[in-house]
Structures are given as structure tokens and as C-alpha cells.
Amino acid sequence: MKEALFHLQKDKHLSEIIDLVSLRVPEQHPDVYFTLLRSIVEQQLSLKAAATIWKRFLDLFDDYPHPHIILSKDNDYIKNCGLSYQKVNYIKNIAQFAIDDDLSDDYINSLSDEEALKYLTQIKGVGKWTTEMILMFSMGRKDVFPVDDLVIRKAMISLYDLKSEKRAQINEMEKIATNWSPFRSYACFILWDWKDGK
Numbered sequence: 001m002k003e004a005l006f007h008l009q010k011d012k013h014l015s016e017i018i019d020l021v022s023l024r025v026p027e028q029h030p031d032v033y034f035t036l037l038r039s040i041v042e043q044q045l046s047l048k049a050a051a052t053i054w055k056r057f058l059d060l061f062d063d064y065p066h067p068h069i070i071l072s073k074d075n076d077y078i079k080n081c082g083l084s085y086q087k088v089n090y091i092k093n094i095a096q097f098a099i100d101d102d103l104s105d106d107y108i109n110s111l112s113d114e115e116a117l118k119y120l121t122q123i124k125g126v127g128k129w130t131t132e133m134i135l136m137f138s139m140g141r142k143d144v145f146p147v148d149d150l151v152i153r154k155a156m157i158s159l160y161d162l163k164s165e166k167r168a169q170i171n172e173m174e175k176i177a178t179n180w181s182p183f184r185s186y187a188c189f190i191l192w193d194w195k196d197g198k
Contacts (some may be wrong), residue, residue: 001025004142004183011179013159014187017167021193028140033094033103035138036120039063039130040090043085049067049082055082059127067095090125105139115139136185145177155191 005023009015029035041057042050045067060081061069070078078088083103085110097103108116112133120131146152148171156162164172180187 004186007181007183008180008187008190009036011176012188014180014190017159017194018190021190023190024193025186025189029138030105031103032108032134032138033067033098033132034065034185036094036103036123036126037091037129039133040094040125043087043130053082057083065095067098070095070174073105090123093124094126109139113144136188141185143182143184144188145174145180146188147173147177149188151193151195152188155195159191159194 001023005018007048008023009018032184037057038054044074045053057078058065059080060073075085075088075092078091079085083091094103102108108119111119115129116135116139117131120134129146129148131182132149135141136146136156153169153173156176157169160172160176162169162172177184177187
């Protein structure tokens, strides 16, 4: 933490908000399979709605949403907790992948960030952003930069007074973030908390 703060404070813009929000590293949730399911359930929902539907989803299962149990349920049974058919299909894709391939924490942790990104995005419904959230929040990877995250983008536009648009804006954001490496995840935690506070 001290090393990360020392490094990130070299960025004068980031240094200003570090004084306001400090650095809070979220608790790690090491069950990659479980976290993938939760990511799909919570996509495009408010925090309150996401928490409600996730609880209903878990209540469908006795103790844990094991892959074979998910696949044994018909789509309407799972959908009744408040999910769309598309999300149900994505959840079943994750369950099938867990059976056919390897979603164990040991295996995923053996992969580099780039390898994990390529591996997990094979699952239909699991995109780049979802995988980046897995890397940051489930695997505790320290140097991930989710450039497509809307909150990160808005925070950087505001903090760095970015005027560029589209691809040029992404390039500018990525260039700024290279200075945060090898602690880009930590910089994002700061930006998220700062934007929430605002």
C-alpha cells in the first residue's frame, strides 16, 4: 500500500484526490466462478436492485449454485428471480464452461492478466470489462486498467480536463494510466471512490 501510494502521488492530479479519499483496497473475493455469476446478475443494475436479485438467485439453490445444478434448472425457473433470458443464458454458459474447462482459482491465478482476459472472454456473455472486474476484485491483480469503465472515464475527463473524444480520448487515458503502472488497479480504486464521493 505504501509503495503504491508513493508511486501514484507522483501524478499531481491523482495526488490531489488521494488526499481526499486515500486508498481503499476492496476485500478480495477469490471464488472466480462465483464472482463471474454475480457479475452477470449485477450487470446494468443499480446497487439496490443488483443486491435484491442476487439474493433471490442464491435462494434458488440449497447451498451454492454449482454448475451442474444450474444446468439442471430450466430457464424460466432461473429467470423468475428477476433475470432476463439473456442473463440466464450467460449464467448457463459460465456453468457449462466450468464443467468443460477449468474455472478453478488455482488455474485462473496461474494465468497472466492478458492470458486470463483471453481465456475468460471465450465464455459468451463474459466481456472484457467483466473480466477486468474479476481480475481486480476476485484475483487482486494490481495493474489492471478498465478503460471502458464509464465511471473511470468520467473521473479522468473531470480530473485531467480531457477535451479529446472517442479513440483519441481512450489513447489519452491509456497514456495517462501508463504512469500509474504497476498500480493501475489501485489508481482506479481511488478514482471510483472519488467519483462516488463527488
